[in-house]
Amino acid sequence: MNSVDYLPGGVDIEESKKIAECLSQIELAAFEISGCTWETITRSEEEIGFKPAPIPEARKGIKTKEQEAYFWQYAKEIRKVVNKPMILVGGIRSIGKIEEILEEGSIDFCAMCRPLVREPDLPNRWLRGEGSETAACISCNQCIPENGSLCCVLNGG
Secondary structure (H helix, E strand, C coil), X not given: CECCCCCCCCCXXXXXXXXXXXXXXXXXXXXXXXXXXXXXXXXXXXXXXXXXXXXXXXXXXCCCHHHCCCCHHHXXXXXXXXXXXXXXXXXXXXXXXXXXXXXXXCCCEECXXXXXXXXXXXXXXXXXXXXXXXXCCCCCCCCEEECCEEECHHHCC
């Protein structure tokens, strides 16, 4: 579910909360909270608070734990008005951030895409306690379709 467009006159968190309340009346299994729209790339970094990219819902250059989970604040607001499981997506790169999110209690599940394109076995690696607690994904947004599926250009294409 889109939480915010970052556009004047676009969807904002208050409107998203109203939409979520309406949607919660039907038999949804959960809400997955995301945000942005393709028009977001027409805005400046100063206007939206992050550098616009061709895939606006997938921010580039996530290097710190503080930059992860960039839709979390909106998911917490939507959680206040719905009683359905909440899934958070958006820049989640480290097991530490996942633990922080889940321990805080407003989110039930964390979703990842790009880190799993780079490291399909990442959850198992974390469960085994191997390697870094942070995914190898560098948030370059260069995931490319190859033979009908995504691949990471840093994994040799």
